[in-house]
Amino acid sequence: MLRKFYSTIFSIFIIIFGLTVTQAEDAVSNARKPTNEAELKYWLENMVVFHHFTVDEIQQATGMDQSDINAAIKRFDLKPHPKTEQNPKTPLLVKPYPGGRHPRIGFLEGAIDPQRETKISVFTPWDQHSYVVLDIPEAIWSNLGLTYLAHTHVPTIWSKQNIAMKPLEWKRHDSGTLSMTRKLPNGIEFTTVVVPRQDAVLMDMLLKNGTDQPLTNLRVQNCAMLKMAKGFAQQSNDNKLFRAPYAACRSETGNHWMIMAWSPCFKPWGNQKCPCLHSDPIFPDCAPGETTRVKGWFSFYTGTDIEGELKRIDELDWQKIPMKNP
Template sequence: MTTPLLSGPRVFAIVMGGGLMVAVAVGTSPAQPPQIDDIPPRQRLEELIRHGFTTEEMARVLQIPVDQVEPLRKQLGAWPFHELPARHANDPLRILPYPGVRHPRIGFLEGAVNPRAESKFSVFAPWDERHYVVVDFPEAVFSNLGLIYLAHTHVETVWTRRGVELPEQTWIRRPHGDLFQRRDLPNRIAFETWVRPQRDRVLMRLTLHNGTDALLSGLRVQICAMLKMMGPGFNAVDNANANKLFAPPYAAVCDRPIDSQDPDNRPRRWVTLGFEPIQRAWGNPPVPCLHADPQIPDCPPGQHRSAQGALWFFEGEDVRAELRRLDQTDWRTAVWE
């Protein structure tokens, strides 16, 4: 089966009053039972609106005709973007599953064909929720066995060599606004991803379970924070990463080149991604994106190993002082279930 662009969950339509239809997400892979992302239709539509999707994009996600999107919005009472409830200063940062359809990259699209929505979530900027980061968590998982997970089509994986297609999945919504997902691979390896939003950060944890009879080693994970929807400055495409700072375990991006001066003396705004144990902090200018890629410790049979990280927003000039402050916080060791 060939998966369409940003496949994610598929949908079926249920007819409402007046002949209008609304879609509910359902997995379609025959390899697993359907997974229903069971949220009210109005909430689903408002999440698309919050992502700034066009009418055409919303129609593709909902799998309804374009001319039914606006009547559906009115019938459900979904707010237009400018009337959506704003986040209060002490609320957790807003995160949502990324809906798919719209490619989260600007460039290097040949390196991410048919990206899977299942691994992606959005983190909305506290200073302007029209802008958001799309985090691929994970983008890829490598091991001594080879590439055992890839969130798009690009290079060969263990499974594409065998002609095995991994079933599509969806994020499970937990209390506190958490997102959770478990991926069971065909060779008895599994990994779980947890995401928890807090007022000043978004915590992330990836735990790998080794159900095989052999030691797993070389466990490198790629975590990609894509900046296309963060707006001008953040999403500048250049060949020099002029707006980025790499200070492992952190990768940070600014809304303007780091060495530039702003004639209006606006405060700099930053997005920072960090993971431990860190293997590499870097950025891919054409995408553009940040990476803080962890190296999970070797995992004996029957055991599990984890990597933990976070994403932060910051306004100010001295980002290195901010990174030192982050070092004094508990993001590496915070525990939540």
């Protein structure tokens, strides 16, 4: 009887231990471990200094042991960035989003294992502890079906064939520009370029048709997730304004706004569960061997005359501002 009792206890322990290990492995299955000391320092600075990650969140993002994380933070002498306003003479602060901390509050089942290579953080100029995460692109549709998705949710034309996407990273250029290019298995290639300026973040998205057939219905889903932007994270669309190509969100205090636009715009909208803003563009039809593009804008506004601000932005003809692709 005693042997049977201990055997049962041991079996229960093995089951619990196995579940714990499995859960831990699942928790870091989407992690990106830095490949060298320079990358380790960069990403830890990104997470600790700017995003204010906890050690648990850093572990989620990197898959590293917590003891190694703590030792590296101490070795690099990293401390969270003080709560300051942006210097108006400098470009808006933009960083690659490091992953680990899910950028949504709700509808998490609609974004399993979000991939960081499409996501950037744009920090608010009045409080650089707050930021919005832009997912550019979150998804691309075409006449072929769902052609790309930056997380796991509904099946893509690739997941239906059990073809996984290789993890990528943003290229960080000395000018402060970020760029990312992905070539899909059928030859379609898309590139996103992000250029921070003092007044806005300009964005360029290019799509090259490397197939032998025309591409049509090239709708893109571009998302601004508001979870970590203080005063903007209400799970409601009552604080949002949608007027193509603009999607804007008002703060709880009523005197701060975030504005996103893409052109040509297919649809501006918001998902109150996330919560998020969308200005979803549509690429012109693209013949084999050709490249097409859409243009993006993201900015902040302090004030209450949002209609006047949208008019001011319109008058800039931001879609025509030249951008040098790095």
